[in-house]
Amino acid sequence: MNKPVTPSLLKRKILLSVLIALPLLLFWSHESDLAYNLAQQRPILLGRYTEAYLGLLLLLSGAALAAWIFIWAPGLRKALQKQPLLYCFRLCSLLFSVLLCLFFADLAWRLQRQRYYKKSEADDFYSRMPNHVYEGDFQDKPAYPFSYPLAPPPAPPSHWRLSTDEHGFRNQQSLAKYDWLVVGDSFAEGSRVSDQETWVSLLQEQSGQSFYNAAVSGGSPLTYLRALQSMADKIPSDGVLYMLYEGNDFRASNYRRAAHAARLSPKRLKKYLQSSPVRGAVKSVFIQCFGTLGSRRFAHDSAVLEPAHRLYPLSWLPFQVNKEYGNHFSFDVKRLRDHYISEAEFLNDEGGKESLRLILEFKQECDRLGRRMILLYAPDKPHVLLPSIAEKLPEPQLHAFCKTRTGNWPPENQLYEKLLEGIETRENIVRRLCLQENIEFISLSPLLKEKIAAGEQSYFCYDQHWSKAGHQSVAEFLLKNPALQQ
Structure with missing residues (x-):
């Protein structure tokens, strides 16, 4: 009692x-x-x-x-x-059972997920699964419900289809010999667009030349070299189009991952846990349950335009380049930070040095194979947009956006000057390298700046990749380029 x-x-x-x-x-x-x-x-x-x-x-x-x-x-x-020990044992048994179930579920999910890519023994060259079809629906909208307060309505969803050949690459025909072998990452393979909408497919259709697309999403200069070495005998070609995307290809993490693939370290363990599909599923459910609640808290609130407002640093995003056509673009602050770099900093950076070395090694391999090499330089969104942003956005507001990320930023009154210098740094270095090493160089930066200024939605608004219109513009530009007519 x-x-x-x-x-x-x-x-x-x-x-x-x-x-x-x-x-x-x-x-x-x-x-x-x-x-x-x-x-x-x-x-x-x-x-x-x-x-x-x-x-x-x-x-x-x-x-x-x-x-x-x-x-x-x-x-x-x-x-x-x-009975404290009994209840403690029951609690520990329950926790152990849950963790064991999660471990086996995670392992099974990872094994199933590996079907999307086929890796070589060296683990630094990979392709998609051979003779496979991937398809889905994509809507160009914010990744999460709580987003930019003055964002426009999302675009309608579109269906995409990606089909691979017997080697696991995005090609719809098999020939004994090709005019061009294409290497690169998702900007060359095509992301969120269907097979017939990629610039490689459009260029092949309109030029009368044959192109073999050996690009794959998530690639880097290291995998481009491995693709050339692995496919040289299987896919004979006269030349190679090497697409270099500045948004990802210069990252040092591309090479640390390959160099330390077999080494167990706390960072690698952390990355393994972060990539857990079970963790991703739990996160997705978490966002679905709690993401929409309060997500419209500041939607279309004009107060965000006041400097004192907590969301003032982001009230200008997505950035509207041409009001007449309504093309909008957004990007995270890290991509802008990547452009605040001097030539000395880039040349001393681990990722920059290794990328340039691999470009030279790729050229040497092309010379050994007797193949002509053309490097296509693909800029990221901040590179293309910054001149328009400098014309239309007050410097203090962009400075407030920059300060949301820690790091050494230039003073507010020098922000545009330094960033406009920085956006050309990496491209100029690659251009000079190509000139010195007799590598043909084609920049897509002027084209994309011109198209976006004219109102084209060349990139998706929220995704970093080229839209269908962007692929079409790149194909038309390359079709008229004398280098590809030779």
């Missing part, structure tokens, strides 16, 4: 409950840095919190609930006090 609750005992229970509730309320009242996380294109949940912080809040709330039950349920407390 339970003892009666005395006034002093009741006061202690209330005091303990309040002491547990107050810190919890303090945590719930703290709002994440919305501008910082939105600038990195990270999800915001309940219109206030990052996924990690909301997860912590739910965990603390669960612990607080358990503590309150323990305080106000004397029967449960007595049972735990009588």
Whole structure:
């Protein structure tokens, strides 16, 4: 029989409950840095919190609930006090069973996911699965419900289809010999567009020349070299089109991953856990449950245009280049930060040095095979958009956007000057290298700047890749280029 609750005992229970509730309320009242996380294109949940912080809040709330039950349920407390080891064993067994199930589910999911790509033994060259068809629907809209406050309505969804040949690359015909072998990443393979809409397919159709597309999403200068070496005997060609995308190809992580693939390290373990498909599924459910709640908190609120507003640094995104045609573009602050770089910094950077070395090695391999090499330089969105942004956006507002990411940024009154210098740095270095090494060089930067200024949606608004219109423009430009007519 339970003892009666005395006034002093009741006061202690209330005091303990309040002491547990107050810190919890303090945590719930703290709002994440919305501008910082939105600038990195990270999800915001309940219109206030990052996924990690909301997860912590739910965990603390669960612990607080358990503590309150323990305080106000004397029967449960007595049972735990009588057999603490038994209940501890049951709890540990339950946790172990859950973790074991998650481990096997994650392993099975990873094995199933490997069917999308076929890797070589060296693990630095890969293709998609041979004779396979991938398809899906894509809508050019923000990745998460909580997004830019003044964003335009999303574009209607479109269906895409990607089919591979017997080698696992995106080709619809098989020939004994080709005029051109194409290497690159998703900008050469084509992302979010169908087979007949890629610039390689359009160029082949309109030029009368034959092209073998050996590009694959996620590639780097290292995999481009391996593609040439692996496909040289299988796919004879007269020349090679080498598409270099400045958005990803100069990253040092491309080469650290290959160099340390067999080494177990805390960073590699962390990356392995972050790439868990189970973690991704849980994150997706988490966002679906809590992402839409509060996502319209600042939608179409003109107050975000005031410098004092917390979302003022992002109120200009997506950036509208041409109001007459309404083409909009967005990008995360990291991609803009990549352009604040001097020539000396790039040449001393691990990723920059290795990329240039691999371009030279690729040229040597082409010379050995007797194949002509043309390098196509594909700029990222900030490179193409920054001149228009400098004309239309006040410098203090772009500076506020830049400051959402830590790092050394130029002073506000020198921001545009330094960034406009920086956007040409990497392209100029690659151009000079090509001139010195007798590599034909074609830049797509002037073309894309011209098309976007004229109102074309050359890139998707929220995705980094070229749209259907962008692929068409690149194909038409290359069709008229004398280098490909020779």
